[in-house]
Amino acid sequence: MSANGMGGVSRRGLLAGGIGAAALAAAGCDVGGGGADSGGAGTGEGKITALFMQQAGYSEDDIRGMTADFAKAYPKITVEPTFVAYEALHDKIVAAAPAGTYDVVLIDVIWPAEFGSKKIVTDVTAQFPAAWKTDMLGGALTTAEYQNKFYGVPWILDTKYLFHNTEMLGKAGVDAASLSTWDGVLAAATKIKNAGLVKYPLIWSWKQAEALICDYTQLLGAFGGKFLSDDFQSTAFATGGGLDALKWMKKTLDDGLTNPNSMESLEEDVRKTFSEGGAAMALNWTYMFNAANDPAQSKVAGKVDVLPTPAGSAGAPGVNGSMALCVTGGSKNQKAAWTYISYLTGADVQNKYAKSSLPCWAKSYDDPAVLSVAPKMVPAAKKELANLISRPEVPRYNEISQILQAEVQNALLGRKTPEKALADAADQAKSLLS
Amino acid sequence: MTGFLRRGRVALLAYALLVPAALVVFGVVLYPAGRALVISFFDVDSPFPGAYPFVGLKNYADILTGARFWTAAQHTLYFTLASTTLEVVLGLGLAHLLAAPIRLRWLFRGIVILPWALPTIVNGAMWRWILNAEYGALNALLTQLHVQGDYRSWLGSDPFVALNMVVVADVWKNTSLVAFFLLAGLQTIPGDLLEAARIDGAGPVRAFLRVTLPMLRPTLAAVLVLRIIEAFKVFDIIYVMTGGGPAGGTQTVTFLTYLQAFSAERFSYGAALAYVTVVAILLLALIYLRLLRQQELSVS
Amino acid sequence: MKKNRHVGAHIGALVASILILAPFAWLVITSIAGQTDLLARPLRWWPEHVTLSRYREIFSGAAGGVAAQFRSAMVNSLVVAAGTVLISVSVGIFGGYALARLRFPLRRVTLLSFLVTYMLPPIVLIIPLYLLMARFGLLDTKLGLVIVYCSLATPFALWTMNNFFGSLPVELEEAARVDGCSRLGALIRIILPLARPGIVATVLFVFLLCWDEFLYALIFTSTSDAKTIPVAIAEFTGRNAVDFGLIAAGGVLAAVPPVLLAVVLQRHLLSGLTAGALKA
Missing domain, CATH: 1.20.5 (Single alpha-helices involved in coiled-coils or other helix-helix interfaces)
Structure with a gap:
C-alpha cells in the first residue's frame, strides 16, 4: 500500500463527493434520508407498537399488566410493548422516527422541545381535555409542554428528594426539622462529620451525565438562579443563583462534607453508598425510599427517612424528572395510539400501580389507597411536586447540557474557578439558543 | 498479444472473486455511507427526509476551528497510540508464548482468549467495578499491600488518569486479538529459516530481529492497521466506563460524533466528523506503515 | 540452552x-x-x-423476564455470529486471494475502498440503515443483523486474508500450477491448507466481532426474536438493579461459547509451513 495510493484516493474521493453534493444541491434533492413514510390518524383500531424503558417507575411486568387490561377494554386494538434501557431511549426514538416503527413512545421531560419542533412526536393539544389541565399536579402538567402546546401526556412523575439516615442524625444530635434548608443541611453535615460518624456526610450524582445537571438544577432553583433569560435568547446561569449553586457545590467538596467520589457517581452509586451507611444525606429520586429501606439490599433499612428538598435563599423547587407518553409523528395509527395513552395515564390505572410510581393526578394524593402504599413518601411528594423547576426547554437542550456537564465538572475538580467555568459554558452555549 | 489476453483473463478472475465481497459490503454500506457524505455538505438537523440548506464545507470548517474537536482529537490520538503500541509489544511476547511448546498449551490458549471473548460492555463494566472508588478491588489491593494509604478515585478525579484507565481496559481485552493474529503470522515463517539462523550462531534475540520480525512484518502491519482503525473509533468502552468524563477528559472523536449526531441530532456535523475520522485514520495508518518499513531497512 | x-x-x-x-x-x-x-x-x-442465585435466576427465570431474554439472546448471538462467519470468511477468502495474488487494475483502490467502509464510525450510518432495514422488513430479525454484520466483518476478513495469502511463498502455488492445477485448484488444494492459521484467526475475529457488537444490535433489535448478548446484558442494569453481580454472571456466561470455540480451534492455529509443507 503506497503513500500515493492512499492519499490520492482519499483526495479524489472527497473531491468527487463534493461535486456530487453540489450537483444534488443544485437539483434541490431531498437529502434527509429519502423514502420515509408519513404518519396518519388511522382507523383507531388494529395494531400499535409502544416503546417503554426498563428503569425506575413502572416495571416491565406492570406495563404488561396494564396492557393486558387495556386489551380487555379495547379488544379491537392490539398493543405490542417493547422495552429499552433509559440510556438508549432517546437514540432509539430518533433512529426509528422516519420508519414509523413505534406508535407510542415514552419521552423524558427534557425532550419535548427537541422532539416537538422536529415533529418526531405529534402535537396533542387539540385532544388534551381541558379538565386534565386542572386535575393534574401543576408540576406534572408541564412535562410534555413546549411553547404552550402539549406533545404528550405525563405518566411517570418524579423529582429529587432529600433522604437521610435517621440513626446518624440522632447520634449527632441533629433535628431532622433543621434539614428544611440547605444551610441546615450543611450545619448537620458538619456536626455529623465532627462526630466521626461518617467521613463524608453527603453523596451526590455528579458524574459527567444528565444526573449532574439534575442536582445542579435543583440547587440553582433553590438559590434563585435561572438557566435562560426570559426571552430564551441568552443564558443566565453564569451569574446570580446559577453561580451561587456551583460555588456552594464546590465549597461542600472543599470542606470535606461531600464525598469526592460523587464526581464518578450516578443515582445508583448514590443509593449504593447511602445504603451501605457511607453517607448521612443524599438527594435522589423516589425509588430510593423503598430500595434503601429494603433489608435485602440495604444495611440502613428502617433508618431511612425522606423530606422535601431543602430551601435555599429563594425557595425549594424540585427538579422536574418526569416522563410522558407521546404519539409519534410517523405512526400510521395515531388514533389508536392516543386511546392507549389515555388509558395508561388515567387516574384509575395510575392509582392501581401507585406503589411503582406516584400518580400525576392531584386527587390521588388524598386517596387512602394511594397513601397506604407509601405513607412516608406521599406527604413529601405532595409538597414538592407542586413546585417543580424545569431544565431549559429549548430544542438544543442536549448540547447545552453536555457543555454544562463538562464545565461544572471543571469547576468541581478545581481546574477552573466557578466563575470561569460557567462563563465558558455560557460562551459555548450562546450560539445554540438562536 | 497473448500476454495482454492473459492479463485480461487474470483481471476478470480477480473481479469475479471480489464480486461476492463487494456485494456483501457495498450492498449494505454504499447508500448509508454515500448519504452521510452528501449530508455532510448540508445542514440536516432531523431524521426525516426533506429539503435542507446546502452549506458547502461549513461543517468541516466548524469542526476544524472548534475547540471541542481538537480536545477530543488529542484524547483519541493519545488513546490510539498508547493502546496500539502496548497491544503490539505485549501481543508479540504473548504470540511467542502461545507458539512455544509448553505444557497444557490448549489451556493457556483458552486463557489468553478469555479477555477477547468478554463482550466490551462487560469488560467496561468490569473495569469500572474494579476501579470503583468506594468498593473497587484495585483500591482494596493497593491499600492492603500498603502501596497507597487510602482509597482513591480512578475514574472521577483526574481526567488523564481516567483516560489511562480506559487504555488499560482496552489493552487487557485487545492484546489477545493481536497475539492470536501474530501467532497465525508466526506459523507462516518456515522453521528452517530460524534453524539456519541458529546454526549461524545467532542468539534468540538476534534471530528474532533478523528473521522473525522481518518475516512477521506483513502480519504486524495488517494487525496494526486494524487496531488503529478500531482504537481510533473507540466508543463502546468509553460509553460504559466514563461517559466521556471527568470534565470531558475521556471524550474521543467518535464519542463526540455520537453526541453530535445522535443526542444533538446534528446529523450533518456528525457525518462530517465521520469523514474527518476516516481521513485521520488513513493518515495515521500511513505513518505507522512508513515507520514499519523504515524499521525493516534498519534491521536488515 | x-x-x-x-x-x-x-x-x-x-x-x-x-x-x-x-x-x-x-x-x-x-x-x-x-x-x-x-x-x-x-x-x-x-x-x-x-x-449461585444469579446463575439460577438466569437459567430458571420466568419466561418474558430479563433472564429468559438472556437465554434467547445467547441463541440469537450464536446464530448471528455463525451466519456471519460463514459468509464473511468465505467471501473474504476469495477476495483476499484475488487481492494478494492477482494483478489487476485498481487493485489498491479496491482494497482501500473496502477498508474505508471499515473506518467509518457506525454511528453515522445507523439512521439510513434503519430506513433500509425497515423497508425490507429486516428490523428485529437475525437475518438483518447477519446482513449488517457481514458488511462490517468482510472488509476485515479481506484485509487479513490478503495479508496471510501474501505472506505465503509464491513458489508453492507456482509449483502446483506447473503440475497442472488451475488457479482456483491451487487456491483450494495448496493455499487454503497452508493459510489455515490465518483463516482460523479470521474466523475467531469475525465471530467475536459479532459477539461483541453493541450499537447496531441495540438500535436494530427490540424483542427476544433478535436481541443479542450485549444488549441483554446491558438490560441487566435496568430496573434499579445495582447488583453488579448479575452483570458479572451474564459476562461470565457470555464468555463461555467463544472460549470453547477457541479451545476447539486452537489446534488449527498451528500448522502450515512449520509442519514441513515446503517438502510437499
Missing part, C-alpha cells in the same frame, strides 16, 4: 495467565458473592456468603 528457554516460556506463560486471569477471576467471584461481601471494606477476597 533449549531447556532454559522452555523454563522461560513456562514462567512467561504463568505470568501472562495471572495478569489475564486476575480481573476475570474477580468477575467470577463477584458473580457468586453475596451483595454484602461485594461492598465490604476492607474487602474480603473470598466471599463469606457464596451464592
